[in-house]
Amino acid sequence: MKAILIHNPSAGSGRAAEDIDQVVGMLHRRGWIVEVRETQRAGDAADLAREAVEAGCEMALVAGGDGTIGSAIQGLAGSHTALGVLPTGTGNVLARQLGMPVPRPLQSSVLRQAVELILAGEPRWVDLGLLVNAATGEKGRYFLCWAGIGIDAAITHEVELFPQLKRRLGFGAFILSALHVLRHYAGTRVELIVDGRRVPPRRMVLAVASNMELYAGFLHISPDARLDDGLLDFSCFHGDRWFDTIYHGLIILLRRHVRDPRVSMYRARMVEINTARPLPVHIDAEPFGATPAHIKVVPRALRLIIPPTAPASILVQPTRQEGVRVHVQ
Template sequence: MTDDSAPRVAILLNPHAGGADPSALEERLEGRPGWAIERTESGAHAAELAERFAAAGCELVVAAGGDGTVRQVAEALAGTSAALGVLPLGTANDFARTLGLPAGLDALDALDEPELVPLDLLEVGFADGSEALLANVANGGFAGAVGEAITDEQKDRWGALAYGLAAISASDDVYPYALHVDGEPAARGEAVVIAIANARFCGGGVQIAPTADIEDGLLDVITVTPASPARLGALLAQLRAGRVVDHDLVERHVAREVRLEVEGDLPWSLDGELDERAIRRVQVRAGALRVAVGPDYRRPDGC
């Protein structure tokens, strides 16, 4: 692929995403010159294609799938001149909620003449020395166990609600932790949830970090202390409704970098994908790339 042959907009379609319909997508692209579709075979293939299109001079590379697809494409585009677009075709589509995008193929309209804003990414360091970039949320505890607890049948039957049902069923484990915020002495406690957020939503519409801002160069850390399943269930319902900023079970920190020590095998969901590696450090890579936002995009109050 050369600069002359590169499309203006490249859509990287995960054909396994729940809302993927290649025929319907092709039909919607009729009359859009300079657009191209490539089907991905895996997350690594999506990243490879994104790098190739960016190097060839493509203006907008669109992750068409769920939050995992978005993460792979965003990581590949970081530091390039290509902007990231999102076509939310997965089950949860949490990152697209923060971007103010409509569901499914209706998000194409926001990509015709996109409004681009700078997007921070989370640079995650693991205990084994490996690293990763995230666009949305690193979600640990019962919320992280959701990815392991949900079956394909539950996703098909319940959609985004399956995440909430699985979270309640996985809320028994408690994790002692030590959290270092921007080099300060450790804050210690016990949690059933530890979430490190760049954006606001996770778990199929739970607004875990209502004050998180993808443009501010900061991350939000949210911990949820142990409580009965009934109280945690009520909190989850409030989070899904977007009504929680202050709550006696919730503690929040804002930082540029955090270091974390956790006792026990804390299950993590990284942008919706289960990961067994232990997180030790997360820092913000401010303005790592540009992202196309939708008509309902709003920064949190005060930004």
């Protein structure tokens, strides 16, 4: 197996370097040819992934958080190079969705366990989302997990302004930023066009286009989302002020939002979002401009290693007959 290991040394606590060496040793003993490349700045993971595709690598192992993985898929999309997830970030939501162990305070590295799960996993074609900034017409960006619009993106934008705080506090940095943003955040009037059908305008504090069920690590925001169903699950949370945001946070936590009249949910191939004033946008926990935006699904655009720990509900198609998995050699 020829592979590249893309390591973001700044992800999470930033102390995974020694564990990376152990992981590479494990793979070498199994006959793998692995090249380790470190990212230095934003966008490096995408460039390194493209180089891996051009070099004929069969797998790209990405050691980082959801943002690093989100960057890497920009270079992997449409190729036969499979993505293997090695969680070393702050949120690690994709790894959680796949049932993989994630770093926790006062816990030793989970990378050895993660590698064993990848070795026992199966490569599957999954969908990607693609978001285009409609105002600038810039080249779109793929996402594997979700695209968020509104208050969650505002929180993400603020957290990224203080990377040292994020490294020291982890998820706590998002909580502090949320408390600060809530004080002055207000929703706005939004018009949606869902698969060509115009939806009556309403005020909104948050919208999320999901490719999977989990959001922010523990919120089951899109219970019907599947990675390979050719659709995105779009949730629009209506309201205007801070108390509307808190209300929606509570009903999501209690899993009562699906039938709430103040929440609109759609399953679609394309959604256009136009807002009365620009709202911030994030993709896989990385800031990405502001509205207006067009979001669409790109079916079967990425090969992802699905570990045996992944719940069956994340896919429409079963992994193999009678649950038998194909081991990656």
